[in-house]
Amino acid sequence: MTRTVALGLDTFGDITMDALGAQVSHAQVIRDVVEQGVLADRVGVDAFNIGEHHRPDFAVSTPEMVLAGIAARTSRIRLGSAVTVLSSDDPVRVFQRFATLDAISNGRAQITVGRGSFTESFPLFGFDLGDYGPLFEEKLELLAEIRHEREVTWSGTVRASLSRQRIYPTTDSGSLPIWVGVGGSPESVVRAARHGLPLILAIIGGDPLRFTPYVELFRRATGELGTGDHPVGVHSPGFIAETDDAARELLYPHFKANRDRIGRERGWGPVTRDQYEAEIEAGSLYVGSPETVARKIADTISKLDVQRFDLKYSNGPMPHEHSLRCIELYGTAVIPRVRELLAQQA
Numbered sequence: 001m002t003r004t005v006a007l008g009l010d011t012f013g014d015i016t017m018d019a020l021g022a023q024v025s026h027a028q029v030i031r032d033v034v035e036q037g038v039l040a041d042r043v044g045v046d047a048f049n050i051g052e053h054h055r056p057d058f059a060v061s062t063p064e065m066v067l068a069g070i071a072a073r074t075s076r077i078r079l080g081s082a083v084t085v086l087s088s089d090d091p092v093r094v095f096q097r098f099a100t101l102d103a104i105s106n107g108r109a110q111i112t113v114g115r116g117s118f119t120e121s122f123p124l125f126g127f128d129l130g131d132y133g134p135l136f137e138e139k140l141e142l143l144a145e146i147r148h149e150r151e152v153t154w155s156g157t158v159r160a161s162l163s164r165q166r167i168y169p170t171t172d173s174g175s176l177p178i179w180v181g182v183g184g185s186p187e188s189v190v191r192a193a194r195h196g197l198p199l200i201l202a203i204i205g206g207d208p209l210r211f212t213p214y215v216e217l218f219r220r221a222t223g224e225l226g227t228g229d230h231p232v233g234v235h236s237p238g239f240i241a242e243t244d245d246a247a248r249e250l251l252y253p254h255f256k257a258n259r260d261r262i263g264r265e266r267g268w269g270p271v272t273r274d275q276y277e278a279e280i281e282a283g284s285l286y287v288g289s290p291e292t293v294a295r296k297i298a299d300t301i302s303k304l305d306v307q308r309f310d311l312k313y314s315n316g317p318m319p320h321e322h323s324l325r326c327i328e329l330y331g332t333a334v335i336p337r338v339r340e341l342l343a344q345q346a
Helices: 026-042 063-071 091-104 129-146 186-194 208-225 244-266 273-282 290-304 320-345
Strands: 006-011 047-050 078-081 109-114 152-154 162-165 178-182 199-202 232-240 286-288 308-312
Touching (some): 006 026, 026 047, 026 063, 047 063, 047 109, 047 308, 063 078, 063 091, 091 129, 129 152, 129 178, 186 199, 208 290, 232 244, 232 320, 244 273, 244 286, 286 290, 290 320
Parallel strands (some): 006 047, 006 308, 047 078, 109 178, 178 199, 199 232
Antiparallel strands (some): 152 162
């Protein structure tokens, strides 16, 4: 039997540079992301997902607004977040916004919720980082209940209680797809299993096979809890060009600029070229020609036994035109080759 796998693209709306090396405005980056999403639809990508940030080096703070712009100009691609920072948002409003996106897109919306790897949204929206755990736990519990589109009665400690409330608008299908994005803690994996929600693993460094225990844990937990059989996905960074050498050379300065900027905030040392090359060769950086990237993606999908793979193609200040070419190659060359490779294994 041929494996059914969704192959998507993720972007955080990184602030980019133009052909002359000047920084592009937030507004122009958002317009560029819309153009990238439209292209992804045209070349056959399964899903286009946008992350939420509240800091100067990323342009998108409300992914569903940008996705609505893409929805109006596309016809088939699934549109989602990567991720929605649920801890500092309200589950009712998250559902309402994505249900509205679902209507505009004729049933193509999906949500990936997570705690987020950045914390700027907490003080911005008046939340205490000391409540980091309970905020996500309780809000995920509420969102998981809201997704059934029936009367909700809920109480917790982080927001007002609900008593027999219906949430509108409802969707045509009766339920929004909601994924839980995790960075690799067993507790997060079991939490997703407990709520009966599919799991997406953010694998951004090291051998992807080190996440095998988390896939196994998720499947074991859903079985023992009786919450259903749910898919697992992978989110990893990468870049595609015509040749392996071209891809590595084009990406490196932008990858380094992005990693070093974030690293300075988190106490990491500057990334070296050797580290970069090692991550391409044996880690979770999917960089190269279409054939190289397709083989690496197919290998990860097969060995981890996952049903979704999203390539995070935006890489720091990389110019828009390079991202467009990467998207084109991903849709026209990588995706068909991945499906061919997986079919050969069936």
